Amino acid sequence: MSPLPRGKAPQMAIRRLSMYYRTLASLREQGVENVSSEHLSELTGSTAAQVRRDLAYFGSFGRRGVGYEVRTLQAHMREILGIGQGWPMALVGVGNLGSALLAYDGFPRQGFRIVEAFDSDPRRVGTVVRDVVVKPMDQLRDTIQARKIAMALVAVPAKAAQGVTQQLIDAGVRCLLNFAPISLKVPPDVYLASVDLSIEVEYLSYLLRESVAVNADSGPELTGLGNTVPG
């Protein structure tokens, strides 16, 4: 079916696929049936060539002279990104940020659900947030193993993050999304992505300060986020 050994895609290309996927979902809601790389690039802030190249890492999904069929392209994106496998996720740390993550409807909408939550604070243990019962840390290992959870969100204070990470890895978690402002150490076979709010704000601060200092309008900047470290 597909010519297998396509080249490996850059990490940023994968992230752009997510955007394409969402945009396709939106187009489909609007009843749009076909889309060109040009059109898709306008909607996602990319370029037409970039869109085509990104897709080409995984196959050829369009028809020359016509464009891409929204429905099938979306299906391919879903397949590639593993959306729809419905990976269950665990959350550690049910503070302000953790609660916000539990309430974030973007996850279920993309097929990801937080099915377990853990916290070390006895006052939070036992509470129910969005249908999820907060469990104590000593149930983390057994619960995650029993439910075969492979992805976890770390939303604990920086000081606790490395320890929690180790517990999760010991329990069998393969993918971590870290929100603590610290650089976590993980073994090579564990995937790690980090969302670091301070870094983002400081990056903007840098741009702002630079533009003020230089005073010359040097560069338009459109940055995506983030930083990922494969083990």
Added chain:
Amino acid sequence: MSPLPRGKAPQMAIRRLSMYYRTLASLREQGVENVSSEHLSELTGSTAAQVRRDLAYFGSFGRRGVGYEVRTLQAHMREILGIGQGWPMALVGVGNLGSALLAYDGFPRQGFRIVEAFDSDPRRVGTVVRDVVVKPMDQLRDTIQARKIAMALVAVPAKAAQGVTQQLIDAGVRCLLNFAPISLKVPPDVYLASVDLSIEVEYLSYLLRESVAVNADSGPELTGLGNTVPG
């Protein structure tokens, strides 16, 4: 005051500077006075050469044969990143995520403070979160202009994000940190960074799915997508 930029640094280099900065702060708390690029790289998950190159974009802050003095290097990072200028920030959208952002102590710790918050929901307007009074949207423009706020956090639903962004830009905001899962359009002189949780999770999902496919060595599997072996 400003040590002129020597060359333009890659965006990722700036983000790494933030990590160096935090690591330096931590070292200083521990009483460490000097640090080598080697040591710093271990603590941040970078490489020694990378650390030196990143710093070299902005100057030469170390002493050959010795390393860097923690205190002065930290000061330089602070200067470069614009930390300590204490940029005031505005928040739009005081839902779950917005509330978490108001409570996030990483911002004030790095010298950034959310000093104004806005929401379109009348039930939220007037409430006080972390000493900040939530104001209605129609006060956004005047408030931001009066306080000369240049940075704003957008934590509203995707559908409202572009409109809010426009209001902020009209009010004079130069830097935006967007949390809505949508690709915002901004003029070239406005800086934009985005934190997109779905994209991060889907990236991990992609890695996970890929590693599973690779592991299943026999490889027929459902999809027949190209895969490459992780290093």
Added chain:
DNA sequence: TTTGCCACGTGAAACATATCACAAGCACTT
């Protein structure tokens, strides 16, 4: 002063990613 070692700073090489530009293929018309 000289010796020895150390770690920075940096040109150059290697690598990664993005952009260009066009042949190939499809739909539609004549």
Added chain:
DNA sequence: AAGTGCTTGTGATATGTTTCACGTGGCAAA
């Protein structure tokens, strides 16, 4: 059946980033 117009998919090219490797300056001890 051939022509026209459009858009993909992809070599080739350009640009950007990371890594390598080593000259340079600096410290300490003899």
